Amino acid sequence: MTVITLLTDFGLRDGYVGVMKGVILGIASQVQIADITHAIQAQDVREGAFALGRCAAYFPPGTIHVAVVDPGVGTRRRGLAARLGEQFFVGPDNGLFTLLYQQAQQRGDPIELVHLTQTRYWLPRLSSVFHGRDVFAPVAAHLANGIPLAELGPYIHDPVLLDIQQPERIPGGWRGQVVVVDNFGNLSTNLTQEHLQNMDNTCVRIAGRAIVGMVKTFGEAEAGVLVAMFGEENDLAIAVVNGNAAEELGAEVGTAVEVVEAGEKA
Amino acid sequence: MTVITLLTDFGLRDGYVGVMKGVILGIASQVQIADITHAIQAQDVREGAFALGRCAAYFPPGTIHVAVVDPGVGTRRRGLAARLGEQFFVGPDNGLFTLLYQQAQQRGDPIELVHLTQTRYWLPRLSSVFHGRDVFAPVAAHLANGIPLAELGPYIHDPVLLDIQQPERIPGGWRGQVVVVDNFGNLSTNLTQEHLQNMDNTCVRIAGRAIVGMVKTFGEAEAGVLVAMFGEENDLAIAVVNGNAAEELGAEVGTAVEVVEAGEKA
Amino acid sequence: MTVITLLTDFGLRDGYVGVMKGVILGIASQVQIADITHAIQAQDVREGAFALGRCAAYFPPGTIHVAVVDPGVGTRRRGLAARLGEQFFVGPDNGLFTLLYQQAQQRGDPIELVHLTQTRYWLPRLSSVFHGRDVFAPVAAHLANGIPLAELGPYIHDPVLLDIQQPERIPGGWRGQVVVVDNFGNLSTNLTQEHLQNMDNTCVRIAGRAIVGMVKTFGEAEAGVLVAMFGEENDLAIAVVNGNAAEELGAEVGTAVEVVEAGEKA
Numbered sequence: 001m002t003v004i005t006l007l008t009d010f011g012l013r014d015g016y017v018g019v020m021k022g023v024i025l026g027i028a029s030q031v032q033i034a035d036i037t038h039a040i041q042a043q044d045v046r047e048g049a050f051a052l053g054r055c056a057a058y059f060p061p062g063t064i065h066v067a068v069v070d071p072g073v074g075t076r077r078r079g080l081a082a083r084l085g086e087q088f089f090v091g092p093d094n095g096l097f098t099l100l101y102q103q104a105q106q107r108g109d110p111i112e113l114v115h116l117t118q119t120r121y122w123l124p125r126l127s128s129v130f131h132g133r134d135v136f137a138p139v140a141a142h143l144a145n146g147i148p149l150a151e152l153g154p155y156i157h158d159p160v161l162l163d164i165q166q167p168e169r170i171p172g173g174w175r176g177q178v179v180v181v182d183n184f185g186n187l188s189t190n191l192t193q194e195h196l197q198n199m200d201n202t203c204v205r206i207a208g209r210a211i212v213g214m215v216k217t218f219g220e221a222e223a224g225v226l227v228a229m230f231g232e233e234n235d236l237a238i239a240v241v242n243g244n245a246a247e248e249l250g251a252e253v254g255t256a257v258e259v260v261e262a263g264e265k266a
Numbered sequence: 267m268t269v270i271t272l273l274t275d276f277g278l279r280d281g282y283v284g285v286m287k288g289v290i291l292g293i294a295s296q297v298q299i300a301d302i303t304h305a306i307q308a309q310d311v312r313e314g315a316f317a318l319g320r321c322a323a324y325f326p327p328g329t330i331h332v333a334v335v336d337p338g339v340g341t342r343r344r345g346l347a348a349r350l351g352e353q354f355f356v357g358p359d360n361g362l363f364t365l366l367y368q369q370a371q372q373r374g375d376p377i378e379l380v381h382l383t384q385t386r387y388w389l390p391r392l393s394s395v396f397h398g399r400d401v402f403a404p405v406a407a408h409l410a411n412g413i414p415l416a417e418l419g420p421y422i423h424d425p426v427l428l429d430i431q432q433p434e435r436i437p438g439g440w441r442g443q444v445v446v447v448d449n450f451g452n453l454s455t456n457l458t459q460e461h462l463q464n465m466d467n468t469c470v471r472i473a474g475r476a477i478v479g480m481v482k483t484f485g486e487a488e489a490g491v492l493v494a495m496f497g498e499e500n501d502l503a504i505a506v507v508n509g510n511a512a513e514e515l516g517a518e519v520g521t522a523v524e525v526v527e528a529g530e531k532a
Numbered sequence: 533m534t535v536i537t538l539l540t541d542f543g544l545r546d547g548y549v550g551v552m553k554g555v556i557l558g559i560a561s562q563v564q565i566a567d568i569t570h571a572i573q574a575q576d577v578r579e580g581a582f583a584l585g586r587c588a589a590y591f592p593p594g595t596i597h598v599a600v601v602d603p604g605v606g607t608r609r610r611g612l613a614a615r616l617g618e619q620f621f622v623g624p625d626n627g628l629f630t631l632l633y634q635q636a637q638q639r640g641d642p643i644e645l646v647h648l649t650q651t652r653y654w655l656p657r658l659s660s661v662f663h664g665r666d667v668f669a670p671v672a673a674h675l676a677n678g679i680p681l682a683e684l685g686p687y688i689h690d691p692v693l694l695d696i697q698q699p700e701r702i703p704g705g706w707r708g709q710v711v712v713v714d715n716f717g718n719l720s721t722n723l724t725q726e727h728l729q730n731m732d733n734t735c736v737r738i739a740g741r742a743i744v745g746m747v748k749t750f751g752e753a754e755a756g757v758l759v760a761m762f763g764e765e766n767d768l769a770i771a772v773v774n775g776n777a778a779e780e781l782g783a784e785v786g787t788a789v790e791v792v793e794a795g796e797k798a
Binding site for chain 3: 276277278279280281282283284285287288289291292295296299308309337338339340341343393394395396399
């Protein structure tokens with residue numbers, strides 16, 4: 001069965017997500033629907049893009065990801081369906097798919113993008129405020145039923161892309177940023193194992209604190225200790241064992257993180 | 267596959283919803299289960315009725331909706347299974363299905379109601395506190411397996427119905443109420459496009475504020491502006507662009523909303 | 533279709549749960565996935581054990597329960613797959629399955645435990661921080677595909693078990709503890725109908741309050757009244773009708789609860 005995922009900023013309180021599932025199941029009854037998250041901060045396209053960027057690859061080839069963080073709903077912003085590598089993506093053309101688009105480009109994966117204009121694949125009545133229900137859910141269901149991407153609208157080549165900050169060289173190391181703060185208060189950064197691979201011993205500097213060396217996992221240090229480690233995506237992650245690093249450091253998305261050889265001057 | 271939806275006030279913390287799914291899947295393994303919401307305010311039957319009223323129609327014909335907001339569990343309140351039009355509803359007879367019942371009546375749709383008395387379609391052991399698990403989930407699963415409604419108990423014709431406030435005429439317009447406050451703080455009212463259809467230019471009055479004219483969608487006004495528009499159900503909706511209208515206005519379910527021709531005196 | 537359940541302390545915000553579903557569906561596309569809860573307090577193995585202990589039995593035979601509350605992830609703690617009676621369990625060997633293991637022992641049900649060592653049933657790349665995704669989800673999916681337990685690693689006979697406090701005799705009755713506080717603030721205890729079966733009229737003492745007699749359900753008393761009743765598991769439960777007993781009593785998991793014949797001295 002084809003998998004359709006949902007990622008939104010709708011929350012789970014109002015039934016909006018349930019309604020999208022109803023629409024999908026009315027068109028394509030033999031699908032597996034899986035929620036990625038519905039707790040993206042309201043209208044925070046960047047947060048949605050990072051969440052989707054981290055999660056999509058764990059779903060099987062052929063998965064159709066519906067992402068709706070859509071401050072421009074009802075305006076002239078385009079709706080989009082995309083094939084990026086072996087998966088499909090449906091949502092507003094506002095940058096939500098930036099990370100996956102760039103990954104596909106870097107890998108040389110097949111990329112196809114269409115502007116959703118074929119209203120026969122939408123709900124009959126189009127609201128100005130809920131295209132997740134009226135456009136994106138039905139389009140995803142039709143894709144699951146085998147409708148080709150090209151049927152949904154004309155090809156485009158200029159998707160809206162977010163400006164994603166990249167780590168930069170500093171003397172003796174790199175400066176990056178916190179890109180995700182998770183539910184446990186763990187910090188994920190845009191620095192990865194590759195940035196650190198030639199360092200003998202690292203010193204991670206964040207929010208006025210310095211962490212010398214890295215641990216392999218939480219269990220290596222005592223409760224309450226601030227540690228650096230490689231996270232679940234080989235990203236440099238910063239955590240407080242059994243605690244909340246974001247709160248303890250006052251860190252948030254965008255907070256600077258530097259990593260240098262331990263012993264280098266700050 | 268038949269769709270079974272769940273709507274409760276159980277929250278997602280305690281596993282009560284998971285248990286209902288376990289019971290359903292133990293009886294009917296080939297169903298699609300979709301959550302509508304489990305965040306109805308504890309025992310707020312009215313809120314549950316409105317949520318179900320707004321969401322049910324987006325599910326396919328044959329869907330079985332299980333709704334459990336059940337302050338009277340274990341007392342003499344009846345359990346109910348209903349066919350309203352092309353869908354089925356299972357839950358306590360306390361008004362949860364009022365809006366859908368009234369819609370079915372207005373449309374002349376088929377209506378069948380049975381009082382759940384046939385204990386062979388329930389779990390063998392009946393608790394006094396969790397009929398969602400012991401009665402409603404198994405009944406829904408048996409319906410999905412093709413057991414006819416009439417097998418579940420005797421027909422009844424006097425379901426408990428909530429007293430739903432209706433908009434009333436005022437000089438030059440209508441007075442209605444806020445009926446739903448969503449996760450974003452957007453306000454949905456019981457006034458609809460039909461109430462406003464003969465007005466040239468509207469003035470919406472709520473909580474001491476007046477909104478002249480309507481926008482089509484959020485993107486038409488600047489962030490922070492209080493706007494009136496037609497919501498996803500053609501309802502008159504009030505929102506603050508990129509903000510929270512409920513907080514800004516101090517509005518809640520029941521707050522009065524008036525709409526008159528712009529230029530009319532208050 | 534085989535049912536796979538998920539119980540974690542991950543929350544629903546970050547997509548961790550969605551990723552586990554992606555991994556499962558990539559290996560076993562024909563399964564029913566049901567969430568039990570993802571709101572276990574971070575790293576609270578005991579709370580996870582009680583939640584799983586209360587919910588598992590309501591799922592059908594053959595269900596595979598994946599439970600991940602895993603403070604020791606990446607350390608030498610073992611991963612476990614178990615058959616307990618007619619169901620399967622996958623997760624860290626840290627006591628999460630204690631209650632179900634003990635129930636199976638008491639019933640003389642079949643018990644098989646294996647230490648997860650066969651990496652060919654895991655994701656190819658193993659992180660140190662997210663075995664829910666890298667080990668437990670894929671192992672569960674392979675079990676659903678029919679891989680026998682014995683293929684996953686060697687049998688073991690010494691699972692980690694939590695020390696679960698049991699009720700004790702006191703003059704004229706029993707002393708137990710609150711074991712679960714639910715979303716409504718209702719208190720569930722480790723005292724059951726069996727402990728109370730020879731009492732004519734009970735007096736339940738908790739947090740300086742005494743409740744004489746029991747009700748059958750919430751609806752038997754007025755709103756605001758503190759009541760004792762048998763909960764959905766035949767457990768002695770304490771609730772405030774339409775209120776929050778945990779808040780009103782300042783009670784929490786571990787709070788002492790005594791039950792004696794009414795009229796006995798405190």
